[in-house]
Amino acid sequence: MRTVALAGPPNVGKTTLMSRLCRASLEVGNWPGVTVERRTCTYEFRGHRYRVIDLPGTYSLVATSEDQRITRDFLLDRLDERADVIVVVADALNLVRGVSLLLEIAELGRTRLVLAVNMMDEAERMDLDVDVRTLERRLRVPVVPLSAKRGTGIDRLKRAISDVVEGRVEPRPPRVDYPRPIRAAVRELRERIERELSEPRHRAEWLAIKLLEGDEDLLERLSRDLEDLPELVERIHRDLIETLDQDPRAAIKRARDELASEIVRAAISGRPALDRQARLDRVLTHPLWGGLLAGATITAVFAAAFYLGDLLSEPLEDALESLADRVSAALPEPWGGLLGDGILRGVGTVLAMYPYILVMLLLLTALEDSGYTARVAALLAGLLSRFGLHGKSVFPAMLSLACNVPGITGSRIIEDPRALVVTVLALPAIPCSARLSVIAYLTAQLPDPWRVPAAASIYAIAVLTFLGTAALLNRLLYGPAEPGLGTVIELPRLRRPHPGTVLRVAWLRSNEFLKKAGTVILAASIAIWALTRYPAPLGHGSAAELVGKALEPLIEPLLGLDWGGAVALLTGVLAKETVISTISTLHMRLSPDQAYVLALVSTLYLPCASTLGAIYTETESARLTALALLTNLAVATVMGALAHRLLALAGP
Amino acid sequence: MPKTLAEVEEGRVVRIVDVVAGRGAAAMLYNLGLRPGARVEVVKSGPGPIVVRAEGSTFSIGRGLASKVIVEEE
Structure with missing residues (x-):
């Protein structure tokens, strides 16, 4: 199996390109240990199987976010997989970004590259002409014009990929010419890294460039084996600011961008008319x-x-x-x-x-x-x-x-x-439609003029809880x-x-x-059924009831609910709509106050089983899932107790 | 005469001189190409978020953050 990695800035249509390359067989998962989506798929071309990996969209390889760290680590072979070819996907209307990324990847010594120029259909419509030959000649990398949206150029891309894999074409992308002081600084750092961390030369050189570009994640990792590295980088950085009279980070990026835009300028003619987009954006982002x-x-x-x-x-x-x-x-x-x-x-x-x-x-x-x-x-x-x-x-x-x-x-x-x-x-905290039915059912037990305002107040409280919980969690997890x-926010081009x-x-x-629905909810349904049926049917001593009665001393003073309320909440953990069926099976009689408190608490307390499952899959962290569970439970208890007290104060 | 990105008139092209925002925000802007030395065109000034175009991409920036980006007109 041959591996093809798709790299490129966000919003260049990599996902669409992927579905064009593979048609079916798309697999969605997460990158190990992080919440960044990982998509892979496979296709066959001339008797060989190819696996395509979509790298997270990134503007550069300096890791300032999780996405970029993944892309960078992948290209550094730190993720236990290696690409045979890297396809850099660029937007025809914004080629400089893509070409600049390509040059940055090439610096790493990864020269088996293909440049895919996507959105050629949009470029044509805007009278922008991209001269592929000139790009190829200057970049010395196969360049394939295509439109993932329309499905054109896909076979040509597959051909280019196989040409590079089989060595029929040997890309030799140009090197960026940095100002002399930067070259000297890179050499100094590179020699240290080469010698003391026994990294191969081109990688040591790349690491040196990234350190000068301010990649703190890399600095931290390398300093584990090279203790004085932070000081060394700091000193070189200071010296460079003096000799260059500007931040070396900006100087490095600029040198790369200048080469990229020089190459692109030679290859494109016509200027995309973006005035209509600008006019639309003025209206669409206007507050009123x-x-x-x-x-x-x-x-x-x-x-x-x-x-x-x-x-x-x-x-x-x-x-x-x-x-x-x-x-x-x-x-x-x-x-x-x-x-x-x-x-x-x-x-x-x-x-x-x-x-x-x-x-x-x-x-x-x-x-x-x-x-x-x-x-x-x-x-x-x-x-x-x-x-x-x-x-x-x-x-x-x-x-x-x-x-x-x-x-x-x-x-x-x-x-x-x-x-x-x-x-x-x-x-x-956001009430789903299952909870809407619980809210509707319970507020229907209130006297008439209060039904709608009661339901509306629960929604309002839920939205405020959502915002409040978010602010709280943000502070807890990441500080102020x-x-x-x-x-x-990047505004991608508006299009049909x-x-x-x-x-x-x-x-x-x-x-x-x-x-x-086929897994968590299936299991939950069986569990509810068993809990409310054994050892005796609900209402005659089922397991759910016994637990409810054990919880009564806790829930009675706090929320003003009896054991039936506890059972309803308990079964609601598995799926919220069961709160209703539990209430009707138990023939519970609820006072208006109790109905309101129960509606509020069942809206806010523990997320249902399938939601918890989703949180766990998404965060891949038991700690964070537990945190979500506890915050929700705590907030719901406080809100429910508050509502109970206020209603008790307000009158009979 | 330096001013902030939030004060530039619509349609003007300016050069970024400095970003005096917090670390995270500065790094993010830097990454998107909105760094010292970069030329940006102000597509929309106000009201609401500032919309700028840089290197062919369009970005919307909150007014608060835009007023921490120091620019000079060309």
């Missing part, structure tokens, strides 16, 4: 007009999701319901009960949510693909960054209103790893928030969304939800 438009768009997404979702979900629900009835009637006990009442009904309630999620994912993916998501994020970034969130946190939060699971997996669109973790951990950090890409991505994302 852009805000109104964003509000309207978000409302439309919800309206469509609920309207179309209802249409699709009702027949599905009915079908599952009647299937459950028939199964439980046809099979002997306990199998009929287990399969019909336990599994089919449990998994069925969750599956009935699938249509809503699919419609919402389709629409949100289309918005993401069009580039509009980034504009909404830009508008909200200022507000959300105060809570340690990212502008794009708004989209997972929206998805979470349908179901937390796709919300959590959908958080991957957030580029800032800290904000990503904070969003994932705080999201369970740095103002402004989350407010820089590509139906094929949207369908594929939405399908992949929604599949994760189906997988959860």
Whole structure:
């Protein structure tokens, strides 16, 4: 098997290119130990199998974020896999960035490179001409023009890849010519590293350049074996500032960029007309007009999701319901009960949510693909960054209103790893549609004028809890928030969304939800069924009841709920909608105060089992998952106790 | 006459002189190419976030952070 790595800046269409290269067989996972998505796929070409790895989008190889660290470590062979070819994907309308990255990778001694110039269709439409031959001649690397969106140039890319792997073409990319003082400094550092860390020459040289570029992660790692390295780098850095009269980091990057833009200038003619984009951006990021438009768009997404979702979900629900009835009637006990009442009904309630999620994912993916998501994020970034969130946190939060699971997996669109973790951990506070049904059911037990305000207040409290938890977790995990950090957002070019890409991505994302339904929710359904049935049926001494009664002394004074409330909350851990069925099975009578407190607490307390599962898969950290669990539980208890006290004070 | 990125008129091209933001934010801007010496075009000044174009990419920057980017007009 031959390995091809795709490298490139964010938003150059690497994911689309990948789906074009492989058609199917796409696998999504995480890079070891971090929350960065890792996609691989395989294809066959001329009798050989190729495995494609999508490296996280990065502008440079200086590691200032988790994504960049992964890309850099991969290229340094630190991740136990090695690419036979690296394809640098560039945007035809912004070639300098891609070429500059290519030069940076080449510096590392990785010369088996191919440059893929993507979005050629858009370049043509904007009358921008890219002369591939000139690029090839100057870069001495195979250059393939293509459009991943339209699917053109894909075979040519496969050919170029195999040419390089089989040695028919030997790329010899140019070296960047740094100013003399920098060259001298690199030599000094390189000799130290070569001698004392026994690194091969080209790698030592590359490490030296990166140290001068201010890669603190590398400095820390290398200093473990070379104690005086920080001082040495510091001294060289100081000397360089004096001789160059500028920051060496800027000087190095500039030398590379200058070479890149010189090469690109020679190869392109015409200037892309970006005025229309600029005019659109002025409106879309305007607080009033852009805000109104964003509000309207978000409302439309919800309206469509609920309207179309209802249409699709009702027949599905009915079908599952009647299937459950028939199964439980046809099979002997306990199998009929287990399969019909336990599994089919449990998994069925969750599956009935699938249509809503699919419609919402389709629409949100289309918005993401069009580039509009980034504009909404830009508008909200200022507000959300105060809570340690990212502008794009708004989209997972929206998805979470349908179901937390796709919300959590959908958080991957957030580029800032800290904000990503904070969003994932705080999201369970957002009431999903299962909790909506609990809220509706319980508030219906209130006297008339209070029903709607009660339900609305629970939503308001939930949103505030989401923001509050995010701010709290951000402080706990990362210390005081740095103002402004989350407010820089790249605005990709606005374009018409590509139906094929949207369908594929939405399908992949929604599949994760189906997988959860088949595993965690299945197990949870069986567990609920058993707990409420053995050793005796619910209401006559089942296991759930015994635990509920044991919890009563705790929950009574705190929240004003009896053992039935405890059982409802307990079963709700597995899936929130079971709170309703537990209340009805137990024939619980709730006072209006109790109904409100129970609605509030079941909205906020422990995330349901499948959400916890999603948090764990996403963060790959038991510590963070436990943290999410504990914060939610603590916040819910405090809020519930507060509501109980206030209601008791307010009157009978 | 140096001023901050938040004060530049729409449509002007400026050169970044200094970034006086916190470490994280400065590193992020640096990484995106918004570093001392870089030429940026201000696509939108206000109200709301500042939108700039640098090296062919477009970025939106919160007003607070933009007022920590010192620039000079050409």
